[in-house]
Amino acid sequence: xxxxxxxxxxxxxxxxxxxxxxxxxxxxxxxxxxxxxxxxxxxxxxxxxxxxxxxxxxxxxxxxxxxxxxxxxxxxxxxxxxxxxxxxxxxxxxxxxxxxxxxxxxxxxxxxxxxxxxxxxxxxxxxxxxxxxxxxxxxxxxxxxxxxxxxxxxxxxxxxxxxxxxxxxxxxxxxxxxxxxxxxxxxxxxxxxxxxxxxxxxxxxxxxxxxxxxxxxxxxxxxxxxxxxxxxxxxxxxxxxxxxxxxxxxxxxxxxxxxxxxxxxxxxxxxxxxxxxxxxxxxxxx
Amino acid sequence: xxxxxxxxxxxxxxxxxxxxxxxxxxxxxxxxxxxxxxxxxxxxxxxxxxxxxxxxxxxxxxxxxxxxxxxxxxxxxxxxxxxxxxxxxxxxxxxxxxxxxxxxxxxxxxxxxxxxxxxxxxxxxxxxxxxxxxxxxxxxxxxxxxxxxxxxxxxxxxxxxxxxxxxxxxxxxxxxxxxxxxxxxxxxxxxxxxxxxxxxxxxxxxxxxxxxxxxxxxxxxxxxxxxxxxxxxxxxxxxxxxxxxxxxxxxx
Numbered sequence: 001x002x003x004x005x006x007x008x009x010x011x012x013x014x015x016x017x018x019x020x021x022x023x024x025x026x027x028x029x030x031x032x033x034x035x036x037x038x039x040x041x042x043x044x045x046x047x048x049x050x051x052x053x054x055x056x057x058x059x060x061x062x063x064x065x066x067x068x069x070x071x072x073x074x075x076x077x078x079x080x081x082x083x084x085x086x087x088x089x090x091x092x093x094x095x096x097x098x099x100x101x102x103x104x105x106x107x108x109x110x111x112x113x114x115x116x117x118x119x120x121x122x123x124x125x126x127x128x129x130x131x132x133x134x135x136x137x138x139x140x141x142x143x144x145x146x147x148x149x150x151x152x153x154x155x156x157x158x159x160x161x162x163x164x165x166x167x168x169x170x171x172x173x174x175x176x177x178x179x180x181x182x183x184x185x186x187x188x189x190x191x192x193x194x195x196x197x198x199x200x201x202x203x204x205x206x207x208x209x210x211x212x213x214x215x216x217x218x219x220x221x222x223x224x225x226x227x228x229x230x231x232x233x234x235x236x237x238x239x240x241x242x243x244x245x246x247x248x249x250x251x252x253x254x255x256x257x258x259x260x261x262x263x264x265x266x267x268x269x270x271x272x273x274x275x276x277x278x279x280x281x282x283x284x285x286x
Numbered sequence: 287x288x289x290x291x292x293x294x295x296x297x298x299x300x301x302x303x304x305x306x307x308x309x310x311x312x313x314x315x316x317x318x319x320x321x322x323x324x325x326x327x328x329x330x331x332x333x334x335x336x337x338x339x340x341x342x343x344x345x346x347x348x349x350x351x352x353x354x355x356x357x358x359x360x361x362x363x364x365x366x367x368x369x370x371x372x373x374x375x376x377x378x379x380x381x382x383x384x385x386x387x388x389x390x391x392x393x394x395x396x397x398x399x400x401x402x403x404x405x406x407x408x409x410x411x412x413x414x415x416x417x418x419x420x421x422x423x424x425x426x427x428x429x430x431x432x433x434x435x436x437x438x439x440x441x442x443x444x445x446x447x448x449x450x451x452x453x454x455x456x457x458x459x460x461x462x463x464x465x466x467x468x469x470x471x472x473x474x475x476x477x478x479x480x481x482x483x484x485x486x487x488x489x490x491x492x493x494x495x496x497x498x499x500x501x502x503x504x505x506x507x508x509x510x511x512x513x514x515x516x517x518x519x520x521x522x523x524x525x526x527x528x529x530x531x532x533x534x535x536x537x538x
Contacts, residue, residue: 050381052537075383086374090303099302102295103382147378 002061003028003155003186004049009058011044011210018044020210022058026188026203028154031181033201034190035271041210042190043083046159049188050080063155076104079148079185083159085140087132093119093143094128097150104151111150118146122176138169142176149180156180158189162196174200194272204271208279222269225277230254233263241276243269292384296392300365304396315361315404319353320411326475328415337477339506343419346412347429347505348474351436351498354405356469358437362397362444367457370448380537390445390529397441398434405433419505429504436497439518442525443493449532473498493521 004026011019019041026032034042047053049062051071060067063077087096094115101111119125122142127135135143141161148156158177162170177200181187191197197204198218205215214221226243228250233239244250250266257264304311323346331341369376379389409429413419451457472494478486489495496514503511 052377052380054537072383075381078381080378080381082374082377084374086378088299088303088369088373088375090306091299095299095302099295099299100378100382102298103292103379103384105383 001028002026003030003063004032004188005061006049007059009045009048009060010056011041011048011053012056017210019048019055022210022212024205024212024215026186028186029181029184030202031177031187031189031200033197033204034188034207035192035194035197035204035275036190036207037192040207042192042207043159044210045207046080046157046188046190050078050157051075076151077154078157079151079153079155080157081141081144081148081159081161083163085144087140087144087147089131089133092129092131093124093135096132096143097147100147101150106151114150114152118149122146136169137164138166138172141165141169141173145176149185153185155186155188158187160190160192162191162193170196194270197271206271206275206278208275213278214274218271221271221274225269225274227269229267229269229273231263231265231267232257232261234261236262241273243273243277289385289388292388293392293395296379296384296389297395300393300396301399303365304400311361311400312403312407315353315357315400316407318356319349319404319408322349322352322475323408323411323415327412337479340416340418343416343506344477344502345475346409346416346419347502348498350405350409350412350433351472351494351501352469352474353408354401354433354436355440355494355497356465357404358397358401358440359444359447359465360397361400362394362441363448363457365396366393366445366448367451367454371452371454380533386530386533389533390442390526393445394438394441397444398437401437401440402434405437406430409433425504425507429501432497432500432504435518435522436501439493439497439522439525442522442529446525446528446532449529468492468494473502490517493518496521 002025004024006022006024009019009022009024010017022041022045034045036042044053048055048060049067051067051074055068062074065073065077067074088099091099097115097118098111101114106114115128116125119128122145124139124142124146127139132140132143145158145161161177162173165173174196177187177189189201201218203216204218204221206213206221214224216224226245228244228247230242230244230250230253231239232242242250242253244253247266254264254266327342327345327349331345334341336344366376447457447460451460472489472492474494478489478495481489496518499511499514500518503509
């Protein structure tokens with residue numbers, strides 16, 4: 001079953017095409033990653049899918065409901081964690097949760113029950129009555145995520161969920177996202193971290209200049225360009241990448257390289273290689 | 287869920303924040319009107335008559351209208367601007383099943399509350415200086431109702447402006463170019479009868495003029511200005527429609 005389906009979706013800001021003819025399907029129950037550099041159109045896509053931005057053209061359905069025609073039904077079934085966290089810093093964690101539960105129409109007893117449950121789920125109970133600004137970056141992320149889970153959404157959008165987190169906090173958050181997914185929540189996340197997309201996502205879509213240039217399982221995407229990559233540095237100037245289906249072919253290629261090629265690295269390919277191969281650019285934009 | 291519970295849910299957040307800072311919020315909103323009251327009413331205006339009444343009695347309802355205007359406008363617009371531009375928490379409301387009407391009214395209510403508290407405090411201070419303003423209990427009741435209506439209209443104005451203006455710089459320009467001139471020109475400190483008819487006609491296109499006229503007429507026992515009442519309701523409706531337009535313009 002499709003949790004998200006877009007057909008020929010476009011969003012223009014003046015002459016800039018932020019989303020250019022996007023055709024995308026996200027299956028219920030999966031963790032889908034949207035990978036691409038800043039400005040690729042990832043956040044705009046999330047804003048359109050979550051009713052925050054009107055599309056210029058094309059159709060969008062979320063959970064089987066058309067976003068333009070039935071936005072209220074869409075709103076009831078989604079949870080969204082924005083890149084900027086969108087917590088009210090004049091309130092405590094509990095007050096933020098209380099507010100978000102109220103606007104999701106949870107009654108008083110359900111509000112109390114869900115807030116208690118979720119605070120325990122993310123081990124934030126002892127920080128519940130602290131002002132949001134006093135929490136660490138990882139705790140703020142967790143608080144923002146539980147705020148979006150109060151009404152038990154079927155589909156959770158995470159926009160760059162681990163930006164600004166240290167390595168440990170990032171890995172803890174990955175475990176948390178996996179746990180949510182295991183409990184039945186479909187996850188749609190955007191990221192510009194290659195590792196995050198590879199280790200966390202069942203399928204990955206690669207965005208570039210508003211266009212979806214590839215979508216598949218990370219392993220399949222790597223296989224398509226070649227599982228093994230040989231990096232060579234010629235005249236200490238430019239790095240060249242050559243892709244091979246297996247290590248034997250790569251070794252044979254290295255043996256035949258001219259003597260002036262000095263630095264040679266043979267390694268497994270990753271999604272960054274897929275991105276470079278498809279676009280000629282790095283995910284970071286260089 | 288009905289509209290009223292949604293309105294309260296939206297209002298709840300701002301109420302909670304106000305609960306944390308209520309002393310400073312009220313104190314700061316009273317400083318300027320109290321200075322106006324002392325400087326213009328009690329100092330400069332002593333012994334002067336305007337339209338047949340003492341200047342003090344004339345200026346007090348004007349300052350009450352001005353207080354309702356500035357406190358309600360700023361009370362509704364400033365938090366909304368912060369939520370929209372810095373915390374981004376306003377997006378959460380837009381992505382929730384709460385209706386546009388509930389968002390608009392809920393966001394205006396904090397302005398109404400803050401405006402009503404400050405304007406009532408100024409009215410009571412004015413009564414202490416000019417007890418003749420207490421014409422009758424009925425006129426005082428009508429005065430308070432009109433003051434609440436003023437706060438609501440000006441809070442809607444604040445919500446509309448905060449929704450339409452996308453930057454802190456833009457908001458600052460709006461305050462300097464629109465709010466500040468309104469403060470002084472809309473018949474708050476002087477009678478519009480002193481102005482040429484063209485200037486008077488222009489000022490009737492500003493909402494504070496009608497609020498000041500309504501409050502002054504009620505408290506001075508003058509005939510009720512129905513034209514200003516209708517005009518003021520039209521302003522309120524226009525601001526509400528403006529808010530709906532601003533919300534629909536961006537989100538689905």
